[in-house]
Amino acid sequence: MTTSRRIAVVSAGLRQPSSTRLLADRLADTAGRQFAARDVDVDLRVVELREHAHDLTNHLLSGFPSASLEQAIGAVTTADGLIAVSPIFTASYSGLFKTFFDVVEADALDGMPVLLGATGGTERHSLALEHAMRPLFTYLHAIVVPTAVYAATSDWGAENAGDGDGGDGAVPTGLTRRIERGVREFTELVSDREPRQAADPFAVPTPFEQLLAEN
Amino acid sequence: MQFGIFTVGDVTTDPTTGRTPTENERIKATVAIARKAEEVGLDVFATGEHHNPPFIASAPTTTLAYIGAQTERLILSTATTLITTTDPVLIAENYAKLQHLTDGRVDLMMGRGNTGPVYPWFGKDIRDGIALAVENYALLHRLWREDVVDWQGRFRTPLQGFTSTPRPLDGVPPFVWHGSIRSPEIAEQAAYYGDGFFHNNIFWPMSHTKQMVGLYRRRFEHYGHGPADTAIVGLGGQVFMRPSSQDAIREFRPYFDVAPVYGHGPSLEEFMDQTPLTVGSPQQVIDRYAAMRDDVGHYQRQLFLMDHAGLPLDIVLEQIEILGTEVVPVLRREMAVGRPEHIPDAPTHASLVAAAGGARDATVHAEDDVTGRAAENVEAAR
Numbered sequence: 001m002t003t004s005r006r007i008a009v010v011s012a013g014l015r016q017p018s019s020t021r022l023l024a025d026r027l028a029d030t031a032g033r034q035f036a037a038r039d040v041d042v043d044l045r046v047v048e049l050r051e052h053a054h055d056l057t058n059h060l061l062s063g064f065p066s067a068s069l070e071q072a073i074g075a076v077t078t079a080d081g082l083i084a085v086s087p088i089f090t091a092s093y094s095g096l097f098k099t100f101f102d103v104v105e106a107d108a109l110d111g112m113p114v115l116l117g118a119t120g121g122t123e124r125h126s127l128a129l130e131h132a133m134r135p136l137f138t139y140l141h142a143i144v145v146p147t148a149v150y151a152a153t154s155d156w157g158a159e160n161a162g163d164g165d166g167g168d169g170a171v172p173t174g175l176t177r178r179i180e181r182g183v184r185e186f187t188e189l190v191s192d193r194e195p196r197q198a199a200d201p202f203a204v205p206t207p208f209e210q211l212l213a214e215n
Numbered sequence: 216m217q218f219g220i221f222t223v224g225d226v227t228t229d230p231t232t233g234r235t236p237t238e239n240e241r242i243k244a245t246v247a248i249a250r251k252a253e254e255v256g257l258d259v260f261a262t263g264e265h266h267n268p269p270f271i272a273s274a275p276t277t278t279l280a281y282i283g284a285q286t287e288r289l290i291l292s293t294a295t296t297l298i299t300t301t302d303p304v305l306i307a308e309n310y311a312k313l314q315h316l317t318d319g320r321v322d323l324m325m326g327r328g329n330t331g332p333v334y335p336w337f338g339k340d341i342r343d344g345i346a347l348a349v350e351n352y353a354l355l356h357r358l359w360r361e362d363v364v365d366w367q368g369r370f371r372t373p374l375q376g377f378t379s380t381p382r383p384l385d386g387v388p389p390f391v392w393h394g395s396i397r398s399p400e401i402a403e404q405a406a407y408y409g410d411g412f413f414h415n416n417i418f419w420p421m422s423h424t425k426q427m428v429g430l431y432r433r434r435f436e437h438y439g440h441g442p443a444d445t446a447i448v449g450l451g452g453q454v455f456m457r458p459s460s461q462d463a464i465r466e467f468r469p470y471f472d473v474a475p476v477y478g479h480g481p482s483l484e485e486f487m488d489q490t491p492l493t494v495g496s497p498q499q500v501i502d503r504y505a506a507m508r509d510d511v512g513h514y515q516r517q518l519f520l521m522d523h524a525g526l527p528l529d530i531v532l533e534q535i536e537i538l539g540t541e542v543v544p545v546l547r548r549e550m551a552v553g554r555p556e557h558i559p560d561a562p563t564h565a566s567l568v569a570a571a572g573g574a575r576d577a578t579v580h581a582e583d584d585v586t587g588r589a590a591e592n593v594e595a596a597r
Contacts, residue, residue: 061480064419066489201399202430208407208438211349211400 004041005190007031008079012049012086012097013119020119021048023151024085027117030179031083034187045075049096056099065103077108078198081190082142084133085117088125092132093118101136109140112196115186116148126150145189147182151175216550217561218543219259220252220535221294221451221518224272227525230473234527241271242278244528248521249282251532253289255539261292261324261518264301266333276309283317290563291317294415294451294518295326295394298355299347300337302371307358307379314384319564324392324413324449325352327401339370345400346370352391356408359388362579382577390562392449392516395427402427406434411447411561414511417520418476420489421510424450428511445559449516450507452491453523456537460495467494467524474524497541504542505549513554515561517546 009028013020028044035042049056055069065073076082086097114137118129129148137144155175222245228235236244249260260282265272272278279291291313296306306323314321327344328334334341350368357364358379367373383389392411395401396419405412412431416424428448435446455470457463464483471483471494486492493503508514519538522531560566568574 058481058485062418062477062486064423064489066481066485067420067422202426205399205403205430205434208349208403211345211403212353214346214349 002039002041003191003195004043005035005080005195006043006045006078007035007081007083007190008076009044009046009083010049010076010085010097010100011046012094012100014050014087014094014096016050018050018087019151019153019156020085020087020117022156023117023119023149024083026179027083027085027115027149027183030183031115031187034183035191038187038191040187040191045079047072047075047100049100052100053096056096056103059103060099069103073104077104078196079112080193080195081113081115081186082109083115083117083186084137085119086133088118088120088128091125092128093136098136101140104140106140109137109142112142113186113189113193114142114144115182116144117151117182118148119151121153123150123152123154126152143189145182145185147178147185149175149178149182216514216547217258217290217516218538218546219257219261219290219292219516219518220248220521221259221261221263221292222248222272222520222522223263224265224270225475225523226269226271227475227523229470229525229527231469232527236528238271240528244522244531245271245278246282246285247528248531248535249289250285251535252539253286255536257289257535257539257543259290259292259516259518260286261294263294264297264328265330266300266336267330276313279321280313280316283313283320286320288320290320290322292322292392293324294413295324295328297328297333298325298351299327299344300333300339301351303351303355304358304371304374304377304379307355308381310389311359311379311381311383314389314564315381319384319387319568321564322390322392322562324394324411326394327398343370345398348401349404352393352404352408356388359383362577378579380579382579384564384577385568385571385574386577387564387567387571387574389564390567392447397423397427399427399430402431403434406431406440406446407438409435409438409440411449411515413449413451413516413518415451416491417451417453418490421491421507425510428514432512442557444512444555445557447516447559447561448511448514449518449561450491450511450514451518451520452493452504452507453520454492454500454534454538454542455494455526456497456500456534456542458496460499463494463496470524470526478524497537500538500542501545501549504546508550513550513558515559 009024011021011024032042052069055066059065086093116133134144226241252260262275263272264275327348331341364377365375392413393401393405394413394415414424414427432443432446436443455467468483493500521534
């Protein structure tokens with residue numbers, strides 16, 4: 001039986017074109033193939049944070065999101081799984097990336113499978129994924145898969161680059177192997193779980209007798 | 216339909232002159248603003264409550280009593296009374312006293328307050344915000360309705376045989392609104408008691424206001440207070456007006472651009488699009504606010520924030536004049552169009568007394584004022 005899952009992709013690259021977006025797209029494409037192999041339809045929503053940079057600052061200052069930012073936040077909070085990719089700046093995820101997750105409700109990612117990716121100029125920054133990005137999502141009670149995917153600039157020109165699916169005869173590089181592995185962990189986790197039900201406190205409020213009794 | 220003014224009581228520098236009013240000037244200005252509101256035919260004046268600079272809005276009942284002595288018709292209200300960090304016993308006493316002094320021209324709006332340090336300053340924890348609002352209001356509600364209260368809760372020392380004095384004027388407690396921007400629990404609370412719900416939407420898009428008011432209306436009906444469209448709803452707003460909208464925008468923009476809360480953020484145009492802020496001609500204000508009921512239904516109270524962003528007093532008074540003479544009379548007519556008969560007005564002291572079957576003296580007499588014989592014994596002896 002075919003089932004379906006909503007997958008949000010958040011990309012925090014600043015340039016256009018962006019290697020962060022390139023990695024996000026590779027992760028999303030690979031996820032699409034793996035979900036298809038599992039007979040799972042994917043509703044993919046990509047949030048390019050660059051487009052929301054001004055609105056994010058305004059949200060911090062005014063306390064509410066613009067309509068388009070609200071839509072972007074909703075795309076993430078109502079997803080069954082999240083692929084989150086940031087460039088590494090100054091030993092951590094970018095400020096734009098953090099700002100976005102600062103304005104998402106603190107409990108909105110509770111129990112959500114997350115695949116992390118990051119890009120940087122050299123391989124030396126790769127552990128920022130483990131030291132900075134993973135704890136952020138652990139704090140949000142998301143379930144972060146063990147393999148996080150880092151792409152340094154040199155990874156994009158590595159020899160024998162290919163899809164790693166064997167079809168083109170190319171030997172998979174480190175990057176494509178990591179993408180395959182991280183995405184496999186992610187798709188397994190998302191497929192095995194029931195679609196998330198977003199709680200709507202306006203549809204079903206806590207009855208007042210219960211609020212009184214909780215005191 | 217009631218129209219009025221609400222003030223935060225902030226001391227803010229006028230960015231066009233660099234001048235900052237003194238606390239004394241701002242306190243006196245608050246009184247002048249309230250008097251002006253009555254003079255131009257507005258119905259309500261509400262003051263905020265803050266316990267930190269740059270605000271002069273502490274001790275709200277002192278301000279309201281002083282204004283009450285200098286006005287005759289104006290309903291004196293709050294926006295908001297901090298139900299979380301203020302002892303409900305003091306709220307019961309202070310506002311019942313204010314009721315007596317002003318012949319019932321009092322109602323209140325409960326709020327939780329969003330200044331983090333105020334909670335620990337008053338011995339509370341902001342993480343208990345909702346629980347404090349629920350428990351404290353439950354006690355306040357009893358103190359105004361039961362002559363002798365035995366009570367125990369989580370947040371306050373217990374009360375045994377306590378009588379809050381003075382008793383409410385004519386045996387009728389002040390009407391209460393509950394204000395909340397984003398907590399469904401507070402809309403639920405207002406609905407449970409059949410109290411009013413005020414959505415202070417001045418910094419929020421209508422889509423959100425609609426959601427909160429919709430929840431309150433549904434739950435008001437659920438708790439048996441009447442059909443959803445008879446629930447008592449209030450909205451906030453903020454405006455700046457000149458005969459031509461270009462002049463209004465030119466004059467207000469320097470204030471908007473550096474204003475506390477939203478300054479340095481969205482542009483004036485974006486903010487006007489996303490919130491009820493309307494900078495333009497009186498007709499634009501009329502059109503914008505007459506349309507609010509399309510989103511929230513027929514409602515009972517519209518309050519305007521006029522003394523914001525460091526505007527000097529003379530301009531604020533002039534703005535209130537325009538509001539009272541050019542805008543509100545038209546809005547009153549517009550809001551009455553198509554308003555079904557069964558939609559109630561906001562409760563007033565007079566309407567609450569009538570609903571209670573008439574005024575009664577609620578005085579609790581102690582037989583021996585010197586030894587202070589307990590009121591419960593007096594009750595028992597009756």
